[in-house]
Amino acid sequence: SQTIHQWPATLVQPVGSPLSLECTVEGTSNPNLYWYRQAAGRGLQLLFYSVGIGQISSEVPQNLSASRPQDRQFILSSKKLLLSDSGFYLCAWSPTSSPGNTIYFGEGSWLTVV
Amino acid sequence: DQQVKQNSPSLSVQEGRISILNCDYTNSMFDYFLWYKKYPAEGPTFLISISSIKDKNEDGRFTVFLNKSAKHLSLHIVPSQPGDSAVYFCAASQYGNKLVFGAGTILRVKS
Numbered sequence: 001s002q003t004i005h006q007w008p009a010t011l012v013q014p015v016g017s018p019l020s021l022e023c024t025v026e027g028t029s030n031p032n033l034y035w036y037r038q039a040a041g042r043g044l045q046l047l048f049y050s051v052g053i054g055q056i057s058s059e060v061p062q063n064l065s066a067s068r069p070q071d072r073q074f075i076l077s078s079k080k081l082l083l084s085d086s087g088f089y090l091c092a093w094s095p096t097s098s099p100g101n102t103i104y105f106g107e108g109s110w111l112t113v114v
Numbered sequence: 115d116q117q118v119k120q121n122s123p124s125l126s127v128q129e130g131r132i133s134i135l136n137c138d139y140t141n142s143m144f145d146y147f148l149w150y151k152k153y154p155a156e157g158p159t160f161l162i163s164i165s166s167i168k169d170k171n172e173d174g175r176f177t178v179f180l181n182k183s184a185k186h187l188s189l190h191i192v193p194s195q196p197g198d199s200a201v202y203f204c205a206a207s208q209y210g211n212k213l214v215f216g217a218g219t220i221l222r223v224k225s
Contacts, residue, residue: 034212043217044158044203090157102148103213105157 002027006091006106013113019064019078021109023091026072031093033074034103035066038088050074051096086113117141118206120216129225133191137204137216140185144206148213149178149189152201161202162189194223 006023013019025031035047046059048066056066063082067075074091091106119138127133135149145166150158164171164178164187171178177190191198204216 044215046212046215049212088155092157102160102163104160105150108155108157110155 002093002104004091004093004104004106006089006109008109009107010110011112013081013111015083015113016080019076019081019085019111021076021089021091021111023074023076023106024072025074025093028072028093028095030071030096032096032103033068034092034094035064035074035076036090036092036105038090038108039086044090048076081111081113083113086111116217117144118204118214118216120202120204120219122219123217124220124222126222126224127194129196129223130193133189133194133198133221133223135189135191135202135204135219135221137187137189138185139187139206141206141208141214142185143208144214145209146207147178147180147187148205148207149176150203150205150215151198152203152218158203191221194221196223196225199223 003026033050036044037047038044048056048058050056050068053068064078089109092103094103117140148163149161151161152158162173162176162178164180169180175191180187199222201218201220203218205213207213
């Protein structure tokens with residue numbers, strides 16, 4: 001069966017510091033990969049998605065970037081965090097040939113920028 | 115432009131009664147709809163889905179209804195249980211495209 005893991009689960013970072021969140025998927029090949037953010041009291045906002053190694057699409061302009069160095073690895077980064085980057089970050093995957101684009105989420109990472 | 119709307123931020127229901135969560139969409143090209151359930155500090159989990167060729171899909175205590183003419187779908191939970199207390203997200207997609215999520219509805223089931 002397929003599993004998805006992301007880490008770290010929680011982190012507190014000072015303003016201006018870098019960020020790296022990692023996500024890996026097991027049990028499938030060539031998945032579509034996603035990074036979402038849930039800000040406090042708000043819905044799920046798609047940040048990035050990837051259909052293959054090195055292929056990244058950004059949904060919203062922001063202080064973050066994403067990379068996919070391997071087929072089942074997705075990394076969310078920032079060079080300098082802002083207070084507004086605080087939130088709950090979710091990695092997700094979907095099969096390449098998903099009939100309805102059902103996506104499956106990781107456990108989430110709480111980021112607090114102080 | 116919010117293509118998927120969940121107009122009720124929260125809903126409170128007595129244990130054993132029916133919970134009805136609603137979702138409206140504006141894009142008539144959407145052909146697949148999903149509901150996700152999310153507990154605090156956890157990732158959302160897929161709950162149930164429905165294709166636009168159907169108007170109802172049932173899975174145990176969960177039933178999703180789709181009214182294409184009204185661009186409306188709903189999730190019914192019968193009977194509601196305290197463990198159902200969570201945030202429920204509605205999502206929609208057009209085949210081959212990304213999911214669009216609603217803002218979520220907090221369900222509280224009181225025992």
